[in-house]
Amino acid sequence: MINLETPDYLASMRSSMNNLAAGVLRPIARKYDAAEHEYPAELDMFRGMQILGRPKKKKADAPKPDGGNGKPKKGINLSTVATIEEMCWGDAGLLLSIPNAGLGNAAIAAVATDEQLERFGGKWAAMAITEPGSGSDSGSITTTARRDGGEWVLNGEKIFVTCADRCDIVVVWATVDRSAGKSGIKSFIVEKGTPGFKLEHLEHKLGIRASDTGTFVLDECRIPFDNILGSAEVKKDTEGFKGVMKTFDNTRPMVASMATGIARASLDFTREKLDESGATIDYKRNLNNVGSLEKDFYLMEAHLEAMRLLVWRAAWMADTEQFNNVEASMAKAKAGRQGTLITQKCCELLGPLGFSKEHLAEKWMRDSKIMDIFEGTGQIQHLIIARNVLEMSGKDLK
DSSP states (O other): OOOOSOOHHHHHHHHHHHHHIIIIIHHHHHHHHHSTTOOOGGGGGGTTOOSSOOOOOOTTTOOOTTTTTTSOOOOHHHHHHHHHHHHHHHOHHHHTTSTTOOHHHHHHHHHOOHHHHHHHTTSOEEEEOOBTTBSSOGGGOOOEEEEETTEEEEEEEEEEEETTTTOSEEEEEEESOGGGGGGGEEEEEEETTOTTEEEEEEOOOSSOTTSOEEEEEEEEEEEEGGGEESOSOTTOGGGTHHHHHTHHHHHHHHHHHHHHHHHHHHHHHHHHHHHHHTOOOOTTSOGGGOOHHHHHHHHHHHHHHHHHHHHHHHHHHHHTTOOOHHHHHHHHHHHHHHHHHHHHHHHHHHTHHHHOTTSSHHHHHHHHHGGGTTTSOHHHHHHHHHHHHHTOOTTTOO
């Protein structure tokens, strides 16, 4: 039987994270929205925490599903998405600015060797995938990596890299053999300061302005041979392109949880202002006999709950080592789109309060938009879902 009650440990953790978000992130949200590209020094208190990534364990040391004592173990992925929702209720841009919480950290945790984890596990890692001519289709990247003795030589350009300025290292996707297609795509760890690796510029953005986003240029950039994640052999693509792509099955629910946190913040504020104005949200009334304002609010709450349940399902499947590719995309597609619509509708219901910079409602509307774009756009998620439901390949359904 399905049990939808929140476990005690998760409820306690959510409460603690909400207090942290309310006390640390929410008070400085507007400050760093205005001071784009300025590092939030207040976030140094989070150094050492693993929010979006975690070191992998050897199979021999991996915990059993029942924790070894007959009781269900606490889910790491479920705890992570619950934490992210609470932190993004505080501020999403600041969450993305927390040291050592980059997307690259998740990729390293997923496929790095023990030696690589020892060298890079404690560093702040960004992920560089997108290129000027390659966006949603990660398999079409043109950045190259050629072997030269005991080194790799990388050439290309990467855009819209999160944490570009603040990170220590960058996980760069490049192809070692263009004729091999996706099988030739590998990921490489490039340390900041490496000759031939230049941060070209930082972007000025609509939302999540506290998070720095930039462009890197690689010009004959040489890195050690051992900085490749997974196997260098093209035939072992499950350890290369496919291996790193699997990290999206974990990170897409995280982005969906970010959208959920922002939407919830917007709904909470809207409810607060409606209560102050005397508008009543009465759940006991017949839904066929309520005003348009109440109807809008009920519908947004329903979408928010659906967003959260989809996120939690995908995270729970990851914790129980079930293949969650479709569920991760469902969560991302639903939360990315509905998060945007909820924050827009809240601004509409709030009227002047939703348009004023005196409050954060307009900021949440701006922040939520990116959640439907990065980590795979909503359209890409719908393609993934449709291909799996219809049992069609990428060639058959584009």
